[in-house]
Amino acid sequence: MFDSDDRRTTVTEMEPVQVANDSSGDEDSHSCPITIRTFALQLRNTTVHVCSWGAGILRFLVQHDDEQKSIVDIVCGYQSVEDIHSSKNPYYFHSCVGRVANRIARGKFSSGGRHYQVPVNNGPNALHGGPGGLSHRNWEAMGIEDGVRFTLLSPDGDQGFPGTVQFTASYRLQPSLSDSGVTLRLHMEALLLDDTPATPINMAHHSYFNLMGRSTNGILEHSLQINADAYTPIDLDGIPTKLLQSLDDDPVMDFRYPRTLQKALHEYGVHKVGFSSMDIECHMSDRDKPISSGPYGIDHNYVVRQQPGISLPRVSTLSCPSLSLTIYSDTPGIQCYTANYLGSDGESIHGMKELYRRWDAVCLETQHFPDSICDDISNLSSPFWKGKCPILTPAHPQYSHMVAYQLEKSLTWQKAYQGSDTEGNKYDSIEAMWDDQDLSTWYQRAKEWYEDNCDTTVDGVLGGIGYISDQDLKGSKEFCIDLDIPCDDDGRKWSCEVGAGIGRVTKGLLLDLVDRCDLIESSSRLLQAAPDHIGSHASRCRFYCHELQEWKPSQKYSIIWIQWVLCYLTDKDVVEFLSRCSDRLLKNGWIILKENICENEAFVVDVDDASITRSVPYWLDLISKSGLHVRKMQWQNDFPDEIYPVPMLALQRG
Template sequence: MKVIYKSFGQIDYQTVSSFTLVNDNGVEVTAINYGCTITKIVVPDKNGNYENVVLGHDSLNDYLKDPYFLGAVVGRVGGRIKGGSFELDGQIYTLAKNDGNNHLHGGIKGFDKVVWDAEVMEEGVRFSYFSPDGEEGYPGNLYIQVTYTLNNNNEFTIHYAAQTDKKTLLTVTNHAYFNLSGSLKRDIVNHALTIKSDQFLELDQEYIPTGIFVDVKNTPFDFTSERIIETGIASDHPQNVLVGNGYDHPFLLKTNHDNEIVLKDPDSGRVLTIETDEAGVVVYSGNSLKTEGEFRGTPSGKHLGICLETQRMPDAIHHPHFPSIILDSDQKYSSKTVYKFGIEKE
């Protein structure tokens, strides 16, 4: 394993650097310390061709203008918070309404839009950030670390760790858009997805969970056996139509660290297996990717990438029956997700 360090630009006199993790198999993961953003993941296909399998840019300026949270760590709370406010111990906290009437992915300047400290390690890089009390409306001084490591089993691991001095909310995730075709040769409509989940969350007209867990059986949300993403895109199920024809839904995982999420591209033969200790995964099929702009020369477009965001349920603070996202001052936050890249056996 080696880590290649390069300059990636500056923001307000802060240096932004890129870190490329390379294992003995030639697999590469590149990230920058602006938003802990994953800019590139290079893995082989069934013919041994090494290509990038995430949406990304080559310049810092493109990331500064990016509206899609591309490859970034989002928080303090990933997903939406209804009405841009919440109550904690009798006190109401007001957040930015940066998604209609609601708060999204940590606010106007969430974790995705700040420069993190970075430390190169033996198998990767550790990013650190201090979020002061009141930042983006959240209570508590929060110290958070995000560690990226890569091993020779082609396993890329993200470990999140945090502590606060005052009760706050926290559930962070990575917002990488995967496309296993390689170098964005095709969109992801023919990717096949499997999730060990019997329930997904119903959304209202503002994409906020209603609080109702819906049985996936006999719906386009049944990924308990392999399902092509296109079936949801073409579906007339009200929940698929609601989010722009596709998926933007939280799924409750029924198992952890047990091959619970598997994404495949049949043409390239690439397989991505995701294991996590999180309660759920938000599946977002890139329904809102616009036709303007490009990703390293490939024109942007709907369904060009798919996000698999391992996290607690969005808007959990307003739904006591959801797994809690409250972090107290005597608790340590820890979350781990492993992304294993392989080739489908013929």
């Protein structure tokens, strides 16, 4: 499965384009043209073009499963990077926006005890970082595994914002859990580089989506679902009132269950604007004709529902009859904008992929809340401020925002996400499974089961099947034969056995590969038995009792061995744990992951010991979220048929 071509992304740089440098009135700047670079990421009949201007998605080309195998571009905007540049891109098509996405009231804010005024470019407000923000700049670009990384240095005072900040936007195109889907991951980061007391950062991605490509009905036939129980009401200038509105009390704005945008916009026009149903039918049937009272529609921030246990929470799903786009993110909000102003002013028509009209697309912008820059919220009682804009300081200089766009084409793709538990319960999705778990007792139940059922022998730590230990260790040795294990600066090789139990793998494998080994185990009872089990070589080992979900390695390791233990961690903790381990690898060091997998469903939850057996695609998804890459995969041979299949995966940092 891992070696098949449909899991490999090809990254191809296209012909660069030079455009005039019109960023200032300086004559010298015009003599140095800007080179805009574009890259094509291709996987599973899906191609994504990303460009250095605005670190944007220029095209998102998807092959439909119809008889014609037609290809549609699901992002709206301009035909070329030249057109984006020359048009000034007033609608913010394609781009990453910031420094601060969305609106800042009157362009004024306070941060670090200082007051700032940034350019006003949206009525009385500042929008998306100003007219020369991140979306209107050319970023540096470099190819990475599965994708492209863009970087931009923004100097102190850029668009009125304080602090010198390094911005990064990394795109990776990867397989989803299904046989046909893809996931485009975007990691937006910022790093404060100077001693500025404080600066706000709230990046967002601003693609306009239409899953049908060209469509006479725009997005009206699309269905939208948003995982939110509240939204932030706005005033006439689009600024949040700093209150939260429950969707129980405002059904017009409610997308907790899938609803067509035609129905949503119809109800919005009737109940929020005061139009008659006949008026709205005219607005929808003739979208070229201006609305006398001005454009209307949804342009609101939704408060994303918390989803404990999930590595990257599902935020929203946009779907049409043949495609679905599910968005995952770690931000507290998502702005839903139904492109109400497209075509309203006749601006920048030249160079667009087509002549756009109102409601031809929808933006789904994961973000922190609009107009929420505030250093101290201790005296602010509204829950609105839980979604406040991040503030970077010299003590906390980093910003991170993950968003993933999962595109599925097959009508049966949902099966790849379904699973069950050992009591016979069926789950339609991974999210539904985690929603059903009592996470407050998840780890305690596993620990109690282990203490009650696992004695301090090989047979005990292997759950009564200790007879497989020799074959298991033999397979592990064969897997490691061709791995080049690095040394530290003193010429020593270090290993770590995670979930070590009594040190079975340390004794039978790791001490043959390295000079020193650390053992990490949450059960003090098992760990105390480890030195006796290891025997005379125990002096080469160090023993640490830690809960895995909390453990932070301090040593740099040549190889970290993780076997039959991550099944006890939630998805969120798996990703964070692997990421922490990745940070503590020596250069070219390895993480070896060896876990049971299920083959006919995405997961099986063991109710008794609070563990989860995952499918290979499920594991690969979690691994990719942690920033690690699979360099080698091999199956354990000669285990009894009644035991789950066991792959061995060798992981390294990207």
